[in-house]
Amino acid sequence: MGKGLLAVSTMAWGVHAQADGVDLLAQFMKQARSGRAQFTQVVTSPSRAGQVPRSKTSSGSFEFQRPGKFRFDYRKPFVQTLVADGQTLWLHDVELNQVTARKQSQVLGSTPAALLTAASDLQALKADFQFAPEPERDGLQWVRATPQSPDGQIRAVMMGLRSAAAGPELAVLDVQDNLGQRSVLTFSGFEINPILPAHTFAFKVPAGVDVIKP
Structure with missing residues (x-):
């Protein structure tokens, strides 16, 4: 799905020290109806024949709104836009002068994007994921999400x-x-919960761009 991608968190005033990653994730799911942030993404490919693994770094901005809407704007090193409008997932690759359009229902089931945007609470995600707390490190509480189906990506x-x-x-x-x-x-x-204009998640195919619908 493009040159890398994909993405979630939690809530509650007065979260006490015993709260683990699963607790925080559940709180975030209840509180965050929308959100936005800047991001840096590092994609590392597996090593081959003893070679050092290769990494690619990109950066941009991210916005989401429940249910089912999100936007990744990649700015460096290549310009790409990934928009889910609730029905269709659009990927615009400026370098290739190409837009790919897919039905969200067919591609977002057990993905990090579904974790971020699809459900209103943690319980609703348990049909697709198993959740387990991980040890605290780097000043963060961690949770591992494992897809229920082993057949996905x-x-x-x-x-x-x-x-x-x-x-x-x-x-x-x-x-x-x-x-x-x-x-x-x-x-x-x-x-957390910024007011996002409706056009944030509306995608219009630029003139002269090829559209692919797999």
């Missing part, structure tokens, strides 16, 4: 959450796929 998703004044927020999304690729998104300036 994702092996596991690690989410690092931090408590903030306005409630828990997402700090790190670490995605490992079944081909051995790892994608780590680090978020900064996370805003």
Whole structure:
């Protein structure tokens, strides 16, 4: 799905010290109806024949609104836009002068994007994922999400959450796929429940761009 991608967190004033990653994730799911942040993404391919693994770094901005809407604007090193409008997932690759359009219902089931945007609470996600707390590290509470089905592309998703004044927020999304690729998104300036204009999640195909509908 493009040159890398994909992404979640938690809530509650007065989260006490015993709250683990699953607690924070559940709180975030209840509180965060929308959000936005800046991100840096590092995609590392598996090593081959003893070679050093190759990594690619990109950055941009991320916005979401429940249910089912999100937007990734990649700005460096290549310009790409990924928009889910609730029905269709649009990927605009400026370098290729190409737009790919897919039905969300067919591509977002057990993905990190579904964790971020699809459900209103943690319980609703348990049909697709198993959740388990991980030890605290780097000042973050961690939770591991493992897809219920072993047949998908994702092996596991690690989410690092931090408590903030306005409630828990997402700090790190670490995605490992079944081909051995790892994608780590680090978020900064996370805003919980900003007012996002409706056009944020409306995608208009630019003139002269090829549209592919697999």
